Amino acid sequence: MRSSDSGQAHGTNGSPQMNMEQSQSSEKAKQNEAQAAQNASKAYDLRTLPKSSPMHIPKTAVVTEQQKDGYQQVKYQWTRGEYKYLNRWHQRTPNAPATRGNSWVIERTKPGIARGPNARPAEHEVYIKGKNGKGHWVPKSRWYAAIAARKRGTETKKQKELLNNGHWPAP
Numbered sequence: 001m002r003s004s005d006s007g008q009a010h011g012t013n014g015s016p017q018m019n020m021e022q023s024q025s026s027e028k029a030k031q032n033e034a035q036a037a038q039n040a041s042k043a044y045d046l047r048t049l050p051k052s053s054p055m056h057i058p059k060t061a062v063v064t065e066q067q068k069d070g071y072q073q074v075k076y077q078w079t080r081g082e083y084k085y086l087n088r089w090h091q092r093t094p095n096a097p098a099t100r101g102n103s104w105v106i107e108r109t110k111p112g113i114a115r116g117p118n119a120r121p122a123e124h125e126v127y128i129k130g131k132n133g134k135g136h137w138v139p140k141s142r143w144y145a146a147i148a149a150r151k152r153g154t155e156t157k158k159q160k161e162l163l164n165n166g167h168w169p170a171p
Contacts, residue, residue, distance in 0.1 A: 103167035
């Protein structure tokens with residue numbers, strides 16, 4: 001009897017040899033275990049994370065998880081009216097001040113209209129916590145200027161406050 005007739009060449013009847021399907025199944029199991037271990041090490045839970053946001057995140061928001069260089073980030077994107085919203089939760093970034101922990105940064109964009117009677121430039125804004133604890137929108141150009149000044153080591157007191165108040169504390 002040939003070995004192929006006995007089934008032993010196909011990993012059956014106690015043979016240590018694996019067939020292609022068993023090998024693929026074993027590899028998939030290893031991948032699943034690795035993914036489960038990675039998920040267990042996450043610093044967040046996608047089911048509860050949106051509840052900690054300073055702004056309501058609709059259930060219809062598109063969710064994107066990202067592994068950045070030295071930190072994790074989760075983005076929520078949706079549209080309401082003429083605005084597109086981007087709500088980002090991220091861990092403390094590598095060059096952030098030592099006092100900064102995980103935080104939310106909320107942005108919105110209103111597309112511009114190039115021509116016609118309703119022509120207008122695009123609006124890009126960041127949601128900042130005010131002195132009264134309520135949020136308000138500031139131009140993203142001010143936000144980027146404050147980030148650039150911090151990187152140069154020339155940030156003003158107002159720029160420092162802007163960045164601190166635009167990073168909403170998160171779990």
